[in-house]
Amino acid sequence: MMTPALLNVAGVSRRRAGRPAVTDVSFSLNRGEVLGLLGVNGAGKSTTLQMLAGALAPDSGTITLDGRDFVSAPGIARQLIGWLPESAPLWPELTVEEHLQAFSALRGASKRDARAAAGHIINRLQLGDLRRRLAGVLSQGQRQRLGLACALVHEPALLILDEPANALDPVQVGELRKLIRERAAAGTAVILSTHVLGEVVAVCDRVAILHEGRLRHDAPLAGEAGGKALESTFFTIATGAAA
Numbered sequence: 548m549m550t551p552a553l554l555n556v557a558g559v560s561r562r563r564a565g566r567p568a569v570t571d572v573s574f575s576l577n578r579g580e581v582l583g584l585l586g587v588n589g590a591g592k593s594t595t596l597q598m599l600a601g602a603l604a605p606d607s608g609t610i611t612l613d614g615r616d617f618v619s620a621p622g623i624a625r626q627l628i629g630w631l632p633e634s635a636p637l638w639p640e641l642t643v644e645e646h647l648q649a650f651s652a653l654r655g656a657s658k659r660d661a662r663a664a665a666g667h668i669i670n671r672l673q674l675g676d677l678r679r680r681l682a683g684v685l686s687q688g689q690r691q692r693l694g695l696a697c698a699l700v701h702e703p704a705l706l707i708l709d710e711p712a713n714a715l716d717p718v719q720v721g722e723l724r725k726l727i728r729e730r731a732a733a734g735t736a737v738i739l740s741t742h743v744l745g746e747v748v749a750v751c752d753r754v755a756i757l758h759e760g761r762l763r764h765d766a767p768l769a770g771e772a773g774g775k776a777l778e779s780t781f782f783t784i785a786t787g788a789a790a
């Protein structure tokens with residue numbers, strides 16, 4: 548028997564400022580799958596991710612996660628999803644450790660479990676030196692790593708990453724790739740939005756391309772050869788040659 552998909556997106560649309568930003572997008576995602584989301588500026592990637600994260604309601608269409616409609620039950624999103632938005636939402640006056648405990652507690656962990664979860668993710672993301680540092684004095688790359696830790700602290704079933712490599716140095720980009728593959732191997736489904744095609748080739752199993760709010764491509768990706776084909780597909784769609 549086939550295992551049901553973790554995430555099902557069916558005919559989702561959303562207008563912004565009176566214009567269509569995302570139109571009739573449908574796809575599904577299995578546990579352990581890493582989906583790369585590509586598209587030119589304004590293609591609708593962040594709007595799509597905001598809807599998947601439960602931060603923005605679709606005008607029409609349905610999103611189900613683990614078989615449950617989370618538009619009508621938004622608490623599901625908080626429990627099952629970890630989301631790193633384009634710019635990590637941090638409180639300048641809280642330390643790294645306090646952030647992680649607070650994010651864990653927001654997901655229902657007891658004080659003790661929240662402390663343990665924070666300690667675990669601090670070790671995994673090598674944030675130990677920054678543990679007691681205020682978020683307000685972190686560098687951009689350090690803020691990004693803290694945002695990633697906040698998205699992961701409750702071990703979500705679905706991890707949504709909007710431009711996660713922004714501001715990271717090459718060592719940290721390598722660590723991020725390792726972490727994504729590690730989470731996928733443990734069964735987490737990952738959606739990764741990026742402008743860097745190489746990023747998608749390095750970590751994704753599948754790639755989706757949005758253009759003018761519509762899903763124009765959704766296919767598995769097979770290694771380096773897949774990378775060359777992807778580049779050509781992307782530019783064909785982005786320049787409108789396939790319209």
Ligand SMILES: Nc1ncnc2c1ncn2[C@@H]1O[C@H](COP(=O)(O)OP(=O)(O)OP(=O)(O)O)[C@@H](O)[C@H]1O
Nearest residue numbers: 563564567568586587588589590591592593594595
């Ligand atoms: N807060 C907002 N208010 C009004 N319109 C918005 C808002 N955010 C996005 N839009 C519009 O929705 C459309 C899709 O934008 P979105 O940010 O989803 O694209 P994107 O693919 O993430 O772009 P980028 O790669 O530049 O981040 C664009 O036309 C954009 O102008």
